[in-house]
Every structure is written in C-alpha cells, then in structure tokens.
Amino acid sequence: MTLEDARQRIESAITQFGPQAGMAIDLVIKEVRGDQGDETANELIEEFDLELYYNIPPSESSGLG
Numbered sequence: 416m417t418l419e420d421a422r423q424r425i426e427s428a429i430t431q432f433g434p435q436a437g438m439a440i441d442l443v444i445k446e447v448r449g450d451q452g453d454e455t456a457n458e459l460i461e462e463f464d465l466e467l468y469y470n471i472p473p474s475e476s477s478g479l480g
Contacts, residue, residue, distance in 0.1 A: 416443075416446050416447060416450050416451075418447075418451065418455060418459075421443050421444075421446070421447045421459055422459070422462075424439075424443045425440050425443055425459065425463055425465075428440050428443070429463070434468075436469065437469035437470065437471065440463075440465060440469055440471060441469070441471055443459075444456050444459065444460065444465070444471055447459060448474065453473075453474035456473070456474065457473040457474055460472070460473045461473065
C-alpha cells in the first residue's frame, strides 16, 4: 500500500464512520507498518491525530541508530 492510498483509506473511514472509524483505521495502520515500517505508520498517526481521536498509539522506536 502506498502512503497516498493509506491517507485516502483513513480519510474515507473517518468520513464514513466518524468516531467509530478506529477499527478500520487500525487495519490500515497495521498494513502500513507491514509494508513501509513503523516510521511511516507513525507519520500517519501524527498527521491524522489518531492517538487522540482513536486511541491508536505510535510505535516506540528502538532508540538504536
């Protein structure tokens, strides 16, 4: 899944389901983590404020690197 596809799917879920969009968004975030890694998923979580609105936390970085 591309980053743009993920953005569109998140926006669509928010529009369609509003406050109940969390489960659909969580599936998108999990797919992004698998395809593009935690950093990209965390960017989406921050961009859409998903932790605040849907209780979807960013992944903790390992601190290495």
